[in-house]
Amino acid sequence: MKRGYQDSPSTSLGPPQSRARNNPGGDSQFLEDESMKIFARKVADHYSARTNQTLEEREASPIIHLKKLNNWIKSVLIQLYTRQGDAVLDLACGKGGDLIKWDKAKVGYYVGIDIAEGSIEDCRTRYNGDAAHHMHRKKFTFPARLMSGDCYEVTLDRVLAEDAPFDVCSCQFALHYSWSTKARARRALANVSALLRPGGTFIGTMPDANVIIKKLREAEGLAFGNSVYSIHFDEEFSEKKFKSSSPFDIKYKFHLEDAVDCPEWIVPFHVFKSLAEEYDLELVFVKNFHEFVHEYMKKPVFVELMCRLGALGDGNQDRSTLSPDEWEAAYLYLAYVLRKRGQPDRTEINGKRDRGLMHISKEDIMYVR
Template sequence: MKRGYSESSSTSLGPPQSRFKHNPEGDSEFLEDETTKKFARKVADHYSARTNQTLEEREASPIIHLKKLNNWIKSVLIQLYAHRGDAVLDLACGKGGDLIKWDKAKIAYYVGIDIAEGSIEDCRTRYNGDADHHQRRKKFTFPAHLMCGDCYEVRLDKVLADDAPFDVVSCQFALHYSWSTEARARRALANVSALLRPGGTFIGTMPDANVIIKKLREAEGLVFGNSVYWIRFDDDFSEKKFKSSSPFGIKYKFHLEDAVDCPEWIVPFHVFKSLVEEYDMELVFVKNNHEFVHEYMKKPEFVELMRRLGALGDGNQDQSTLSKDEWEVAYLYLAFVLRKRGEPGRTQVNGRRDKGKMNISKEDVMYISND
C-alpha cells in the first residue's frame, strides 16, 4: 500500500489514526507566522472582491446548477438538524446566502462571522433587505448579530460569552481554510466545541481529501480539472505522496469558474475525525456529496426541494440540469455532521434576543482580532 492517505470511500472512517505530533500550545496560544497571515488575507480579499450578483447574472453563471445543488445540500442539512427556536452560529457566513434557509427553519437567534469585510457588509445589507439586487423584501423573523474577524485565529468563547451556548454551529465550504496550520485547525474546533451546547450539532461541507488525492494520483502531472475547474499542486508534491506525520499545510490552488480562485488546504478526514474527538465531539455521519444526493433524493420532501431550487430543472418546462463537469465538481466535496458530547438540553434563547438586532447598522458590526 502506498504511503499517504487512504483512497477509500469518503463514507469510511479511514485508516487508523495518524500519529501526528500534536501542538500542545494550539488551544491556549495561537501561533501564526506571516505566511499564514498572508494566505488568510488573500482568501479574505478574494471573497470581499466578489460582488453580489443580480438574479439574471446568477442564472447566466456557467456553474449555476452546481450552485443550486450546493444550496440544496445546505438546505437539507439545515432542515435535518435545525429546529424552531434554535440559536445558530454561522462560521464563515460569507454574504449571508443561508439566511433564508435559517429563517425557514424558524430559528430564534443568529450570529454570523466572516473574515472578509466586504462579505459581512453584503450579509448586513441582505439581512436588512436594503440592496436592490436582493430579491427578498420580507423581514427575517430572527434577530442577528454580525462579526468580522478570523474565526480560525480569534478565541470566540470570550467574545461570545453572553451569546452562547448555541444549538447549531454551521461552517459551509470553508472549514478547509483553517487547515493551513495545526494551530488554526485547533482554534477552529476549539471555538466550535466551546460554543456548542451538549447534544448540539456542528454541520458543514468541505473538500473531500480522498477524492482530491485520488484525482491527483491519476493525473499525468500536478494539475487536473475540466471545463469549469482546475486544481494545481506545487512541485513540493511532485511524488504525490503525503506524510501521515504532516497532515496540515498541504496547499493547492483551486479555481472554479465564477466562484473561487485562491489557495486551499487538504483536510484528511481520518485526521479531522481524530481531532474533533479531542474537542468533545463525535461523528454522526460523513458523506461525499454524490452519495448525499443519491441518499436524500430518495425522500419525497427533498425531491420537491430539489425541484424548487432547480439544480436538476423543475421536471416540467425547465429541462436544464447539472452538466457532467459540474457533477464532477460536486464529487470533490463532502458533508459532515458532528455532535457535541453530553446530555442534550434546550438552550433558552429568549433572553438573548436583545443581543441581536432586527435591523443591523454598520456600527452594529463587531470587528474582532487578537490585537
C-alpha cells in the same frame, strides 16, 4: 494518506436526473506565524472583492446548476439538523447566502462571522433587505448579530460569552481554510466546541481530500480539472505522496469558474475526525456530495426541494440539469455532521437573545482582532 471512510459512488454515473477539553495542550497549540495570516488575508480579500450578482448574471453562470445543487445540500442539512427556535452560529458566513435557509427553518437567533469585511457588509445589507436582488423580500424573522474577524485565529468564546451556547454551528465550504496550520485547525474546532451546547450540532461542507488526492495521482502531472474547475499542486508534491505525520499545510491552487480562485488546503478526514474528538465533537456522518444526492433524493420532501431550487430542472417543462463537468466538480466535496458530547440542555437558550437586532447598521458590526 489513509481514508477516513468508504469510497463514494462512481462519477461515471453522471449527474442525477429529474469529554470537555476545550484547550488541550494549552494556548501554545494556537500559536502561528505571520505568513499564514497573510494567506488568510489573501483569501479574505478574494471573497470581499466578489460583487453580488443580479438574478440574470447568476442564471448565466457556467456553474449555475452546481450552485443550485450546493444550495440544495445546505438546505437539506439545515432541515435535518435545525429545530424551530434554535440559536445558530454561522462561521465564515460570507455574504449571507444562507440567511433565507435559516429563516425557513424558523431559527430564533443568528450570529454570523466572516474574515472578509466586504462580505460582512454585503451580509448586513442582505439581512436588512436592502440588497437589490432581495428588495421585495419580507423581513427576516430572527434577530441577528454580525461580526468581522478570523474565526480560525480569534478566541470566540470570550467574544460571544453573552450569546452562547448555540444549538447549531454551521461552516459551509470554508473549514479547509483553517487547515494551513495545526494551530488554526485547533482554534477552529476549539471555537466550535466552546460555543455549542452539549448535544449541539456542527454541520458543514468542505473539499473531499480522498477524491482530490485520487484525482491527483491519476493525472499525468500536478494539475487536473475540466471546463469549470482546475486544481494545481506545487512541485513540492511532485511525488504525489503525503506523509501521515504532516497532515497540515498541504496547499493547492483551486479555480472554480465564477466562484473561487485562491489557495486551499487538503483536510485528511481521518485527521479532522480525530482532532474533532479532542474537542468533544463526535462524527454523526460524512458523505461525499454524490453519495449525499443519491441518498436524500430517495425522500420525496427533498425531491420537491430539488425541483424548487432547479439544480436538476423543475421536473416539468424545465429539463435543464447539471452538466457532466459540474457533476464531476460536485464530486470534489463532502458534507459532514458532528455532535458535541453531553446531554442536551436547552434551559439556557431563550434568555440570552437581547443582543440581537432586527435591523443592523454599519456601527452594529463588531470587528474582532
